[in-house]
Amino acid sequence: MYAGPVQGLIDELGRLPGVGPKSAQRIAFHLLKLSKEDAQRLSAAINEVKERVSFCRRCFNVAEVAAEGDGDALCELCGDARRDATVVCVVEEPRDIVAVEKTQEFSGRYHVLQGAINPIEGVGPDQLRVRELLSRIEGEGITEVILCTNPNIEGEATAMYLARLLSPLGVKTTRIASGLPVGGDLEYADELTLGRALSGRREVEG
């Protein structure tokens, strides 16, 4: 429908997650109206990320590459010797690390699965960094694995799968608690969450 390069851009934008044909069109025309410098800042940022950022060779968090073509990047957290290397928090995506770090409740290492088990989307353990987690447990003297995947169907299935896989290895495996959010309201909680909050109840010291 549009002159060649415009349609080409709309097509490329439409491939991004969460960007439908209408938003792709909207973004394309926004870029058309921008000054050349402003638009090229975006394309340069894309190129820079692909040049300078890679995944940590140990935990698969995002990691800056020291030298071009360096496939051996180590992320900041794995490179920080002050962190407890015996506890590993297993998350689905690098952004989950940011969420856990904000709590300031955890000072161990991480392992990013790069997804969760989802048979409908064709994602099984082989598509995730499960093998790499097992070899870390064997090689790094890890004593506790915290399963910190999302509390939804895919995340729970992944946690269950990993728990079963890790139990013969003699490593302590824990799962983050499900329950009512702090500041939440009993009245508005769904049954599943309230049920989890009940079954996960803990003794209070008087």
Place this chain on the structure above:
Amino acid sequence: MYAGPVQGLIDELGRLPGVGPKSAQRIAFHLLKLSKEDAQRLSAAINEVKERVSFCRRCFNVAEVAAEGDGDALCELCGDARRDATVVCVVEEPRDIVAVEKTQEFSGRYHVLQGAINPIEGVGPDQLRVRELLSRIEGEGITEVILCTNPNIEGEATAMYLARLLSPLGVKTTRIASGLPVGGDLEYADELTLGRALSGRREVEG
């Protein structure tokens, strides 16, 4: 929160229309996971649009630039001598041209305002291509101007403003009809639309 280039990309993506901080993060991680070639296809498409596409010097539709640095582009429609140059359809954005062309009901020329009057966003007639429209009417022998801005508050205000501006020029000024969409249901029409449909009623030949 992230290694430098990743945050830089998230910031740039967050400036796009309709892309909030969460989607910017999601798109950035999607780009991180893509192969270098696939990600660079997007950045190349952005650069190509900025190099090769500009706005038509006459109607401000998108237009391919013949030679680099050519600021004198003419769009396909303005370059097509078979189109009726005496009727101009005024639209807000280039995408509206695509919508009108699909109807195959119009074979005249276009004029893209590049927006609509919106005082809240600070868009007045001076931010739109109104002056250029007036000089076209004087210079091109235009006899009818069809006001084809959106039937919402901003589009209506823009149409009203242009109608008042054009009336002393002796050019016929028309507005596209508002009414029930074809295939629509009287029961589900809002009062405003139904009211417009009534006041815009036309005699039927028996």
